[in-house]
Amino acid sequence: MGLKEKIITKSLWVYHVSAGSCNNCDIEILDCLTPRFDIERFGMQLVGSVRHADVLLVTGAMNKKSLKRFKRVYEQAPKPCFVVAVGTCPCSQHMFRPSYSMEAPLDEIIPVDVYIPGCPPKPEAIIAGIVKLIEKVTKK
């Protein structure tokens, strides 16, 4: 990992993508912004456009309809872009794996840096996952 990645970790801009999730993890990610957890004091910000994103937080088991749009979103993200799979759904597709409308776990589609399992993972777990990402990037 080069100098660019190390500088990014000082103030991560996070973009959230839902690839067919039940909304549980999405609410817990938004909860991180609220006064009790408040990730903004670490310099992290939830941005509205993928073109400003340093980190993609992906939730949801990928289903066929979301896949095309998700790939387009991923291509628009400026590289280097770190990918964090939040929740059990992108990690292994959870209990929806046998369904006819499911595609594949996230790491068979794009490279994933950090996995945060849980259904849903608590905001503390999500923050711990982002910290692990920062450690992974700065140590290499």
Added chain:
Amino acid sequence: MANKKRKIVPIGPYHPLQEEPEFFKLVVEGENVVDLEIEIGYNHRGIEKLSESKHWDQVTFLVERICGICSTSHPFAYVLAVEDLLGIEPSERGSYIRMIVAELERIHSHLLWLGLAGHFIGYNTVWMWAWKAREPVLDLFELISGNRNSYAMMKIGGARRDIKEEDYSTIRKTIKDVYKDLRLFQKAVEDDPIIHKRTKGIGVLSKEDVISFGAEGPTARASGVDIDVRRDDPYACYDKVDWSVITCEEGDVYAKVVVRILEMFESCRIIEQSLDKMPRGEIAVEVRDIPPGEGIGRVEAPRGECFHYVRSDGTNRPVRHKVRAPSFMNVATNLVSVPGYTISDAAITLAAVDPCYCCTERSVTFDRKGNKLFNGEDLIKLSQRKTEILREQLRKQYGK
């Protein structure tokens, strides 16, 4: 005016605050929305087919993840459907526990919506305060069930976990704090002239349209249609406690806000009475086999009526499990409530039916020629800009 160009404005599918992907295509002429197309299916996971390959008890956990916000309404309706099939009554203590969990969920869901609505109009403080007021309710869930969302409290025959008597005082104290926060929000909505200007008369849904689309929940009650599954088709112990159904007549976004805030007060009353009346005893009735038959369960979720139909042929899996989430009927009402108003009001009108995204999708705005004009984030910015303009106007008018 001749030569008015028709433009299409998309909202979605990936916008940060609309947590779930939806696809609304707004057709815009100048400033006014003239047409709307809705495309859903980005969250379709095939749960009805998956139910047919899972054991009766496993289905309870599967349907919990249909939607994260109303995550107890779906298992509740499912276990009621199976109990209807069997023809049994759940245990009384279990019914009270189920009712307490369902009402706590209503409070957390409406507070969540209030925060999002505040953000869409540009009141970020409301968003932060509403979600901060929500945290003690989530702590109560963690105390009762072990998890902040997806609490897994429902079981065929009763409840899976008990509420310990030493926790009653914590629950009562938290509800008292929630009362204080609710009074603050009620006063804020009643007194603020900008909220009135942004929400009164906007996105009006008439009574005839509600009946034609089969809408229910706060969306219907805000237009004067007096329906509530808790009173009409009583389940759990709703007929044993004292509470009222809230309705408004206007059908606009303001009416929907008022209905939701007042419903939260009623939920607090129900929880307090339940803690007083809950008897001691078994939390669940024992259930062994499911014989052939069919059953229907209905529950008043925070968004409307949640409907489950199950059929059994005597084996250990359902033959057919039909799920109808409340937003399925409610989101379609946007087809009549969004066109006819300006584009800066589109964001709040689309959010006013409280779409449970797991059932619905986001929106996009295009040009008639096919050029993309705005995306969902821009629509929210347009809405927030309108509030700023209104604030400036009021300041000049009243010299504050």
Added chain:
Amino acid sequence: MIKDEVKKKLEGKFKDWFVKNPRRIYFTIDKSNLRSVAEVLYKDFKMRLSTVSGVDNGDNFELIYHFGSDKTGELFNVRVFVYERHNPEVDSLVPMFRATEWVEREIHEMLGIKFIGHPDLKHLLLDHDWPEGNYPLRKTCILEKKPYPQDKEDENG
């Protein structure tokens, strides 16, 4: 309770009237009577359609229309059997009220039943390029067993 009134009004159009419990009533009607029965329930008794459940019974399709009377809490479940497996067709209720637009679209893409008179029977939940003729909720569509990522690792040792 209005079930006796409903029974009298629908005289001659139904069979197998079954009262499971005070608030759940099931009866079967012929496909050709669907519109007239729905008109009685929706217009005369002011009932609300909650949804329509479609079931694949192997040798026939069964559609259950769930009409609810909100004043009394009773649910009237109207069964319609469709015996043609190769080209199943039923009258659409969209001209009467708009609640059935999305409901019928979903049943069409999941079970392959055609609704005569529906303005636009396109896909609702499935993708646009979902293969035609592949109806997920039919019993002929079987879910395949896909291995989980951790199972694959065990195979490789």
